Amino acid sequence: MTNGTGRTGTIRRTVSTLVGVIAATTLLAGCGPDGSGTAADGGRPSPTPTPKEKLLAAVPDGTEGAFRFTGKDSSSDISGVVDPGAKGLDLTAAYKDPEHGFTTRMSFLVMQERLWLKVKFTGTEGLTGLPKLPNRWMELDRTKLTDGESAPTYEGADVGNAGPIIEAATSVEAKDGQTYTGVVDLTKGEAGKAVGEEEVGALGAAAGQVPFTAVVGADGNLATLTLAIPAAGKAKAWTYLVKYADYGSAPKLAVPTGSAAQKAPKVAYDMLNG
Template sequence: MMTNGTGRAGTVRRNAGALAAVLTATTLLAGCGAIGTGSEAGETASGQASPTATPKQALLAAVPDGTEGAFRFTGKDATADLSGVVDPDAKGIDLTAAVKDPEHGFTTRMSFLVVQERTWMKVKFTGTEGLTGLPKLPNRWMELDRARLTDPESTPTYEGADVGNAGPIIEAATRVEEKSDRTYAGIVDLTGGAAAEAVGEEEVAALGDAARQVPFTAVVGADGNLASLTVDVPAAGKAKAWTYVVKYLDYGAAPKLAAPSGDAAQQAPKLAYEMLNG
C-alpha cells in the first residue's frame, strides 16, 4: 500500500516519463519517416505500385504517406502498447499508452493530442483502490507550453503519417516475397540506421549478428494501403524474443482531429509539467 508521498511522486514521474519516452523517443514515434515511399522505381505518381513493381516496391507503395485521410493505428514494441488516430490534414495525432506500476498495481494511462503546433495531454489513473496521495489532475485535455518542458522532445509532435515507421523497416528488407494475395514475408536487416532507430537501437544492438536476419510479415488491405507489419525479433542473451507490430486501419473513415475547446480543455497545471520534467 502506498503511504509515503515522496515514493508515490517518484513512481508516478517514472511512469509518466516512460510513457512520454515510448511515445516519442523510442520506437513507434521515432520520427524516422517513411524512406523511399512515393519515389521508388515502379510506382505511379499516385503512390500505387505499377504492375512491374517488385514485391518490395509494392509494399513500400502501400505505406501511408498522408494522402489517405485520417486513419487509426495500433502498435506494440518491447515496452508498451499504443493506439490512436492519425489525421494528416490536421497534422495531428491522438495516441494513448498505458503502463502498470509493478509494485503498487495501479495503471497510468497517458494520452497526447497534437493538432498543428499545439499539444495537449490527458492522464488517468486506474486500479487505485486503497491507495492515497496520487496527484489530482484535471479530467480534461491539458494544453502544454513546450517552452516549460525540460526536454521539449519528451512530448510528441506530428512527424508524418507513418507513425509506426513501417517505411524504414521495409526499406531495410533484404528479401521480400509475395506469399498470397496482398500478403508478404521476408527478411530485414535491422542494423541499418533508420531501421535500428525505428525498432530501438539498444534492442537491435543486443541482437548482434542476428539483427541482420530478422523475419517479418506484412499485409496490404484491399484498398491498397498497408494493414499490418510484424517483425519477429529473436531472443538475445538474457532478453526474450518479442514482436514489433504496427497496424493501420479505417483509412479515410477515422474521426478527424481538432483542437479541443470549451470545458473539454484547459491550460496544463504545474503538476503536469512536474510529471513530464521528472
C-alpha cells in the same frame, strides 16, 4: 499494499517511460524509407515494381485520410488516430507499475504545433501521493517542458515507422496479392531507431536476419507489419507490431474546446519535467 506514500519517484519513472514510448513512435514518421522524404530510388519506380516496392507503396503517405493506429514493442502498447489533413495525432499509451499495481494511461493530442495532455490513473485504491489532475485535455506550453524535444509532434502519417523498417528488408516475397514475407536487417538505415536501438543492439548478429510478415488491405494500404524479434541472451523473443486500419473512415481530429480543455496546471509540468 495500502496507504502507500511517496509515489513521486514512481510517477516520474512512469511518465518518463510513457513519454519515451510515444516520442519514439513519432521519431521517424514523415520521412521516406531513406529518411529524406522521398523514395530511396529518387522517386522513380521500376517499370515492373518489385514486391518490396509494392509494399513500400502501401505505407501511408498522408493521402489516405484519417486512420487508426496500433503499435506494440517489447514493453508497451500504443494506440490512437492519425489525421494527416489536420496534421494531427491522438496517441495513448498505458503502463502498469509492477511494484504498486496502479496503471497510468497517458494520451497526447497534437494539432499542428499545439499539444495537449490527458492522464488517468486506475487501480489506485489505497494509494496516496498521486498528482491530482483534471479529467480533460490540458494544453501544454512546449517552452515550459524541460525536454521539449521529447514531446510528440506531427512528423507524418507513418507513425509506426513501417517505411524505414521495410526499406531495410533484404528479401521480400509476395505470397499473394495482400501478404508479404521476408527478412529485415535492423542494422540498416533507420530501422534500428524505429524498433529500438537498445533492443536491436542486444540481438547481436541476429539483428541482421529478423523475419517479418506484412499484410496489405484490399484498398491497397498497409494493414499490418509484424517483426518476429528472436530471443537474445536473457531477453525473451517478442513481437514488434504496426497496425493501420479504417483509412478514410476514422474520426477526424479537432482542437478541444469549452469544458473539454484547459491550460495545463503547474502540477502537470512538475510531473512531466520530473
